Amino acid sequence: MSGSEILSTLLGSEVRGDLLVLFHRNPGLIDTVDGVARRIGRTTVAVINEVRELLELGVLRQKRIGAFEVVSLDRAKDRELLESVANHLKTVRISGEK
Amino acid sequence: MRVSDSSWINPRDNFESVPKSLSPDQRFAAERAFSSVLVNTVREAVGDALGRNVLEILTSKGLIDASNNSKEFDSKLRSLFGNGAAVLERIVVKDLNRKLGIPYDSEARFDYEKSLETAKEVSFVESRLK
Numbered sequence: 406m407s408g409s410e411i412l413s414t415l416l417g418s419e420v421r422g423d424l425l426v427l428f429h430r431n432p433g434l435i436d437t438v439d440g441v442a443r444r445i446g447r448t449t450v451a452v453i454n455e456v457r458e459l460l461e462l463g464v465l466r467q468k469r470i471g472a473f474e475v476v477s478l479d480r481a482k483d484r485e486l487l488e489s490v491a492n493h494l495k496t497v498r499i500s501g502e503k
Numbered sequence: 504m505r506v507s508d509s510s511w512i513n514p515r516d517n518f519e520s521v522p523k524s525l526s527p528d529q530r531f532a533a534e535r536a537f538s539s540v541l542v543n544t545v546r547e548a549v550g551d552a553l554g555r556n557v558l559e560i561l562t563s564k565g566l567i568d569a570s571n572n573s574k575e576f577d578s579k580l581r582s583l584f585g586n587g588a589a590v591l592e593r594i595v596v597k598d599l600n601r602k603l604g605i606p607y608d609s610e611a612r613f614d615y616e617k618s619l620e621t622a623k624e625v626s627f628v629e630s631r632l633k
Contacts, residue, residue: 416587426551491556499582
């Protein structure tokens with residue numbers, strides 16, 4: 406997957422942006438999708454597909470703890486993906502840039 | 504009985520008049536204070552969403568310096584992120600509003616420039632009340 410595609414997936418929706426900020430500000434966070442939704446002030450319905458996208462990308466990982474399915478940040482994969490994004494952005498020229 | 508007649512006016516409902524009542528020095532100080540809050544908020548928002556490396560690249564491309572010019576910032580952000588620019592702008596406005604105590608409605612139509620104008624007016628009102 407290219408840096409550009411990763412970026413499009415990461416910033417694919419406002420909820421996904423909120424999830425990225427939540428997990429980057431709290432990299433040790435482990436919570437259910439319900440809990441994550443509450444933390445960003447959204448409903449579970451609004452969040453579930455967005456979490457799935459981030460799970461598919463690999464930023465988040467899911468595991469079972471007792472009776473609960475929980476999600477957390479995959480720090481290594483996250484670092485790797487953001488590195489690809491950074492390398493992609495280095496090549497993009499913006500208006501006014503020399 | 505005139506229930507609505509009150510001597511207290513919510514400063515956030517009265518954006519137009521208050522900034523004009525600032526002296527030039529106060530206005531300059533308020534502009535600088537708001538600019539500082541905005542730049543810090545943009546740095547935090549971009550860094551928290553996409554990491555330190557991306558933030559450094561955007562800084563080197565002059566994007567963070569453009570934070571105070573909402574049109575230029577928006578244009579540069581769009582040339583880099585396409586549709587993702589709006590997501591980053593919403594993160595910035597959400598954080599800025601939280602810092603300034605302005606309610607944020609994610610369902611409402613989003614206009615980055617107008618949101619910053621509102622935040623600036625609130626920031627000016629608060630600096631006048633200090």
